[in-house]
Amino acid sequence: MSSNETARTSPEAGSSLSKVADEIGEIKRISSDKSRRIQGITGQVKILALNALIEAARAGEMGRGFSVVAQEVRAIGSEIEGIAKSLEAELSGRIAGLQDRFQTLAQASENDRLTDLALNAVELIDRNLYERTCDVRWWATDTAIVECAAAPTPERVTYAAERLRVILGAYTVYLDLWLCDLDGRVVAHGRPDVYPDVIGRSVTAEPWFREAAGLPHGDAYVAADVARQPLLGGAQVATYCASIRAGGSAKGRPLGVLAIHFDWEAQAKAIVEGVRVSPEDRARTRVLLVDAKARVLAASDGVGVLTETLSLAAGSRSSGADRDPRTGAVTAFHRTPGYETYAGLGWYGVIVQNPAA
Numbered sequence: 001m002s003s004n005e006t007a008r009t010s011p012e013a014g015s016s017l018s019k020v021a022d023e024i025g026e027i028k029r030i031s032s033d034k035s036r037r038i039q040g041i042t043g044q045v046k047i048l049a050l051n052a053l054i055e056a057a058r059a060g061e062m063g064r065g066f067s068v069v070a071q072e073v074r075a076i077g078s079e080i081e082g083i084a085k086s087l088e089a090e091l092s093g094r095i096a097g098l099q100d101r102f103q104t105l106a107q108a109s110e111n112d113r114l115t116d117l118a119l120n121a122v123e124l125i126d127r128n129l130y131e132r133t134c135d136v137r138w139w140a141t142d143t144a145i146v147e148c149a150a151a152p153t154p155e156r157v158t159y160a161a162e163r164l165r166v167i168l169g170a171y172t173v174y175l176d177l178w179l180c181d182l183d184g185r186v187v188a189h190g191r192p193d194v195y196p197d198v199i200g201r202s203v204t205a206e207p208w209f210r211e212a213a214g215l216p217h218g219d220a221y222v223a224a225d226v227a228r229q230p231l232l233g234g235a236q237v238a239t240y241c242a243s244i245r246a247g248g249s250a251k252g253r254p255l256g257v258l259a260i261h262f263d264w265e266a267q268a269k270a271i272v273e274g275v276r277v278s279p280e281d282r283a284r285t286r287v288l289l290v291d292a293k294a295r296v297l298a299a300s301d302g303v304g305v306l307t308e309t310l311s312l313a314a315g316s317r318s319s320g321a322d323r324d325p326r327t328g329a330v331t332a333f334h335r336t337p338g339y340e341t342y343a344g345l346g347w348y349g350v351i352v353q354n355p356a357a
Contacts, residue, residue, distance in 0.1 A: 035088035038080065051216040087283055111321035112334035114351040117275055117287070119319065122336045122349030124271050125289060128173075129238065130342035132262050133221045135238040139167060140218065140258040141248035145179055147255035149244040152187045164190030175232050179244070186207050187256070198231050203259070212241035212257040218250030223345060226264050226297045228306065236306065237261040265305075268298035275300070275351075284354040292346030310350060328355035 139145060148160035164177045168190040176195055179188040184204030190198060203209045210225040215222065222241040231236045241259045246253035272287040287300040294312040298305045313322060314333055321332040332351045336344035 005024065029106070032088060032092065035084050036177060038084040053160055060250070072166060094187065111190075111330065114330060114353060115319050115321055115334055118332050118349035118351045119334035119337075120288060120349070121271055121275055121289060121351075122334060122347055125349075126336050126339045126342060126347075127346050128267060128271075128346075129223065129240075129262070129341040132238070132260065133223060133342050135171065136242040136258055136260045137219065137221055139260070140242040140244045141175070143248065143318045146244055146246070146248045146255065147259060148179060148188055150246065152181065156189075160188040163188065164188065173262045173263055175229075175235055175237060175261045177261070178203070180209060180257045180259060182213065182254065182256055184213070201231060205222070206212045206239075208239045208259065209240050209257060212243060212259070213254075215241075215254075217243045218243060218252065222335045223342070225291055225345060226268075226306065229261060232261060235261075235263070236265040238264045264297075269302075272298045272300040281356075283351065284356065285350040287350065288350040290348050290350055294348070297347070310352075312348065312350065314348065329353065 022049045144160045144163040148156040178186050189198050212222045224239040240250045243254045244256040275287045277285045289298040294310040296308040319334040330353050333348045336347045338344040
């Protein structure tokens with residue numbers, strides 16, 4: 001899967017919920033308006049009934065029958081007024097309760113939507129990184145690589161470097177590929193013209209080399225967390241390693257380590273910036289990838305990469321959405337489920353969204 005693929009979610013759901021909320025508000029307005037109109041009419045009826053009683057009293061005996069009718073009209077007006085007030089009170093209470101329940105459901109729906117976005121982001125990067133684990137194990141069996149690791153003569157080093165250069169030309173997501181001997185010395189790499197200080201350098205201090213040197217067989221691999229690599233100009237890389245073994249066999253004796261440096265910044269940026277957040281929400285929404293310790297690995301706003309540690313209270317939850325009671329900001333997250341044989345490194349996709357202005 002290409003790193004340029006984007007996470008998708010439908011903005012129509014939020015729009016529909018907003019329309020329902022508007023309809024509820026309109027119903028409340030209409031019911032209040034009609035109730036007030038009914039009360040206004042009944043008030044006029046009561047005034048008319050009172051005037052009729054006054055005129056009936058002036059008419060004496062002849063107005064007695066009309067007085068009875070006027071009293072009934074006044075009583076009916078009072079009853080209608082009471083029903084209107086009761087209706088307004090009951091409707092207002094029911095609509096207020098409906099609005100509260102709707103707000104709860106709308107927030108839950110929005111939280112689910114943001115959590116899905118977080119999952120999509122981390123799934124996309126993990127599918128991409130799964131391919132990197134396949135690449136490194138495959139290339140570690142390349143004849144030129146194996147022969148150079150077995151006996152790094154000048155001719156074999158030149159041939160291996162040429163082979164690595166060809167691979168880099170076809171796979172543009174990598175910054176460089178390093179062939180290291182068992183002593184941790186870089187014997188050959190694919191971009192000596194771009195990174196001239198790599199050959200002969202020791203990588204024994206690198207955690208990924210130490211782990212790769214102890215891999216049990218050729219089918220195993222090392223997936224390192226994102227870090228800056230000084231020998232590659234300080235670029236952000238995700239390094240993947242496999243052991244080079246005699247005869248290219250998974251069970252052959254170890255000869256060295258192949259390390260491939262994935263161009264993390266460019267690929268991760270394409271994913272976090274490609275998450276489909278609606279235009280009206282983009283300015284208040286931050287899309288991130290963080291590692292198992294909540295260190296920011298990628299951010300749609302470009303802030304805090306490899307320096308910021310997010311306040312993520314995931315605990316034992318694999319996913320969720322938490323609202324900050326002070327700011328109202330929602331932090332939705334989803335831990336990587338892994339992909340195929342790549343279990344992932346416990347990374348999270350995270351969406352931080354501030355409340356609308």
